Amino acid sequence: MGWISPRRLNRLGMLNMNRRNVDYIARYNERSSYPLVDNKLKTKLAVAEYGVKTPRLLQVVRQQHEISGFRQLAEDLGGFAIKPAKGSGGKGITVITGRDQDEYVKASGSRISASSLERHLTNILAGLYSLAGTPDVAIVESLVESVPTLARYSFQGVPDIRIVVFRGYPVMAMLRLATKASDGKANLHQGAVGVGLDIGTGRSLNAVQFNKPITLHPDTGLALENIEIEAWGEMLEMASRCYESTGLGYMGVDLVVDAHEGPLLLELNARPGLAIQMANGMGLLPRLRTIERLKRPHFTPQERANYAMEVFAAL
């Protein structure tokens, strides 16, 4: 591994951390909108008004004594996901796919006792995973069942699609596939595979793992070249609609495709990472500047998604 000169990065239009923070996040994201995206529960409620579907909410655990109620609920459920409402970067998310006698089976296949699950809930309530260490609530959601066409590429975890939305326009997208290294999570810095997606068609472009280009999924061994996302236009429009519901000018929208319900919003991120550029093999800056130069922005999510598909298509 060598180094790359800043000039070449500029030529590629690579957005870097400092510029993202100063020129985009600080300038286009209102501080008052942050609680909306930093709290998954608030996000769910806010986007629901704009017709954006999210995984079904089963229970909210707000107080320590409500944990007993959770146990009763969990008895009857096959699979569910426990998430800290204010968690970030997938921290504290536990996905349970089934039961094995007294123990629960995690997405990774490992067993976990009911008491550990309760301790996990306690930790969430105490704010262990929340951004500022403040007390939090735990939400229990129904399990997303990924469409088989995508699920087969991912090792265990549900593959999700990250779309960077700038001023309501989807500007760049990638598919994130869990690996053994990432412990079934779709976090790139933990070793998940990022597959760049063509905004125009929803077809895969490049793939990276740990910032290095790859062509095959390290665990499933499948080629990552010809992945195509179904109902691509619909997903882009959905991502675009999150702009109206939050007012955040620069954000990352995480979507999953459920086998029964279609595209669902997983979470929003007011500080999306930069790895999406590596997965796409191109920088964000030219696209962001194109949007900034627009004299007359489009008003409906539909129009914005169409504009993006037209302008940012990979040819």
Add this chain to the structure above:
Amino acid sequence: MTPRSRLPFYVAVFLLIAAGISLAIWRHIELGIPWLAGEQRPVWMIEARVDFDASDGAVLASLNVPENPPGFRILSEQAASPGYGFSIIEKNGSRRAEWTKRDVSGRQTLYFKTQFIPDDSTIDRPPSQEPKARKMFWEEPQATAVREILTQAEERSSTPESMTRELIRLMQPDTRTQNTTLLVAEEDYLELLVDMLNHSGIPARTADGLKLEDARRRQSLMPFLQIFNGEQWLTFDPNTAEQGVPESLLLWRQGSASLLDVVGGDNSEVSFSMLRQTVPALQLSTMEFDSKGLGFLSFYELPIEEQSMFRMLLLLPLGALMVAFMRIVIGIRTSGTFMPVLIAVAFVQTTLVPGLIAFLSVVSIGLMMRGYLSSLNLLLVSRISALIILVIFITAGLSIIGYQMGFNTGMTVTFFPMVIIAWTIERMSILWEEEGAHEVVIQGAGSMFVAICAYLLMSAPLAGHLTFNFPELHFVILGLILLMGQYTGYKLSELKRFTPMRVYD
């Protein structure tokens, strides 16, 4: 949304930095606070020793002491004479040190110590009252001799200065005529000169100078002649007619007052010893703050206890600057944004290597204990509270063991902020569970690296000196931090991270 113009911001930052630097330079010039900690200045320590035989009764000894000797500044004055009352009084325009005691007998020795700093900027103020020449009365035959010599000197001169020079020359042994020989034989040479000059209408007086040589004892004063030229007093060597005060000469007594008066004693004499010292320039300038009226701008006015607190506090901005630089420009990941600064502050008190060993051992022992705590299934708050207590036990244990083994480095562990260590252990432990040991090593090493860099910056003697003595330099640090907040360029680490992008270029 149009991007805000950043010009006002840059102007403000520029003003901030300029204000900080110019204030520092101004204080350097005005107060003489040195830029470097170790700068030394020469100081002359002069001790006047007065000896006399007391004649069984009350004694009043009075010594003329300098007020504004040209080319020097008085730093301190003190008297050391057991059993004597002492004060410095102003009498007829001259300063005198006075010792008093009611019942004295036998040989007495009194000391007067004073420190002078060479300073060329001391201006010789003209006397408030213009001195007048005394009218002299001469008896014959001196009167004729004096008249003749003065006429001779007057003919060869045009100004009081040249008149004085000519007169001195005429009085020299090799040029003496019969008239002068007659005069000199009768009276003290210098007194005669003064009288003659006064007679010719030029105010004149004697002065006593001290030749400054390092480590000399039992020196006596050298007599000098001073005349008033209408504006100021001028000094002449009565033997060579050389004008001006030589460089290494301190005028101890100027004016007509006597050097030493002793009432109630006899055989009195005064002698001088001197020593050239070098004093840190900083100490010198702090000693003078009071007199300059600018002292309120410095921390030296505060009680010592507060001073030492501010010494530490004022280093923090340097640590913050280092963290900002490391995170924004270099791109090093740390666990907790400013934890490295707090660790660095602890290192400043413990010194690096013992501090590092102590910190790492506390954290690793804490991490092991945290593993047990996590199996207890405690609530987060009580788990961290328990961890704080454990950390205190660990540090106490390390201190005691260290002390028993003969290192007092163990004791230094107490400087670490316990709560911060407890949180660090908790964070590291969770990071370990969630992201694996790799991330713990990256962030832990990053934190340590930044902490060591911050420590090196903060513990540099120059840094401590500048931040404490020129607190206005913090404006510059603030400006730099603000500028870094606007840095939108690539971090050094990103140049490595984005390397795979080369294939797409």
